[in-house]
Each structure stands twice: as C-alpha cells, then as structure tokens.
Amino acid sequence: AQSVAQPEDQVNVAEGNPLTVKCTYSVSGNPYLFWYVQYPNRGLQFLLKYITGDNLVKGSYGFEAEFNKSQTSFHLKKPSALVSDSALYFCAVRDMRGSNYQLIWGAGTKLIIKP
Amino acid sequence: DAGVIQSPRHEVTEMGQEVTLRCKPISGHDYLFWYRQTMMRGLELLIYFNNNVPIDDSGMPEDRFSAKMPNASFSTLKIQPSEPRDSAVYFCASSDPGGVETQYFGPGTRLLVL
Numbered sequence: 711a712q713s714v715a716q717p718e719d720q721v722n723v724a725e726g727n728p729l730t731v732k733c734t735y736s737v738s739g740n741p742y743l744f745w746y747v748q749y750p751n752r753g754l755q756f757l758l759k760y761i762t763g764d765n766l767v768k769g770s771y772g773f774e775a776e777f778n779k780s781q782t783s784f785h786l787k788k789p790s791a792l793v794s795d796s797a798l799y800f801c802a803v804r805d806m807r808g809s810n811y812q813l814i815w816g817a818g819t820k821l822i823i824k825p
Numbered sequence: 826d827a828g829v830i831q832s833p834r835h836e837v838t839e840m841g842q843e844v845t846l847r848c849k850p851i852s853g854h855d856y857l858f859w860y861r862q863t864m865m866r867g868l869e870l871l872i873y874f875n876n877n878v879p880i881d882d883s884g885m886p887e888d889r890f891s892a893k894m895p896n897a898s899f900s901t902l903k904i905q906p907s908e909p910r911d912s913a914v915y916f917c918a919s920s921d922p923g924g925v926e927t928q929y930f931g932p933g934t935r936l937l938v939l
Contacts, residue, residue: 742926753829753916753930754868800868804926811856812881813926815868 712737714803716816723791724824731786731819733801742804743784745775749797760784791823829931831917837937843905846934849898850919858928859892859902860916907938
C-alpha cells in the first residue's frame, strides 16, 4: 500500500537554528514527493516537489528537501529557522496507480519556532 | 488571478439542515479537489474532478454528501442532512494539467454543525 509517514507530531526549534521535518514514504515505482505548508486559518500552500533529478530540491521561503531513495525519505530542511516558519507542514506522495492524480498525504507536523 | 475562491468562509448550522459549500477554481485549471480537515482524521480527500467529471468519489463519507461541477468555474459540495460529526474545515483545491500534483488550495470553509 502506498503511504506517507511523518513520525513527529511536533518539532520545536529555536530561531536561527537549523530545522528538519521528517517524512518517509512507501510507494511503488518512482515517487513524486511534495511538501506543503499550512499557516493558521489558511489553506495549504505548495513549498516544493521532487519528480526526478538532483536529490536536493529547493523551494519557497528558503526551504529545501533531500530525497533519499535508499532510506525512502524526503526530509524538509532549512538552515536557519524564523519565527514566521511556525506552521503545519504536510508531506505528500503522488498516487502512482494508473492515471490516478491523487496525492497521499501525511498527518502533518506542527513546527514551532521559538524566539 | 484571485486564486481558488471558496464561500462561505464560515458556516454555522443546526443538525439536519442542508449545507452547500461553493468553490471557484483558478481559471484554466481542469482538476478540482474537495478535502476535509479535522484534528482527529487530518486531511482527507473527498472527491476530485477532471474536466468537470467526477473521477474518484471514494472518499465521500456517506450518501449525505454529494458534489457537482456543472462547469469549469464552479463546484459545490452539499451535505444533506448535516450532522455534528460533519464539523470540519472543507478545502477546495485546483491544479492544471501541466502540474497536477501542484494543488492550489482555497482558504477553506469552517463548518460547525450544532
């Protein structure tokens, strides 16, 4: 079965420190992987995606993610956290079955950046 | 473009009443998705359309839920009759054929059924 796991419900980081939000996946074939962010009382916003190519993907707001095929992971990273990065982060993988265009979503990780 | 537009932003209703949520996707996008978000169940895909045709409605929780897309610029999600357990935030998202995985979300409708 295709699935996405975000093992941490919450991640706490001090402002200025590097941050990592973890994501692992289980999918048949080559994965299409995504990160979205949700600020309070807002819809989700696309951050970045991996389809093919360089394992390090750069996205919006200084975020990047590293695709690791052997570990089936796609962790979200940022070198220096800002208080404004505090939000809910979702990892997703495209359902590759047939022509299905659904995204399979992780449960989300709440990121709290403390001043 | 104004982005995905949803209305109403907030809805409070009593159990048994009919609720209709509305969505206008981004112009030119031909995929439209309806999601429900709750603390307990997270983000759930209810149904999605391609070129106004429902492709997968397996996430629709029960027959009380129905969705339509009469044209490329409008979709509705209807709950009849509503129940307290339907209380959630409902999101609409759209994407274009060149980037179906990049979904653009609306601001959501926060529904409270009393």
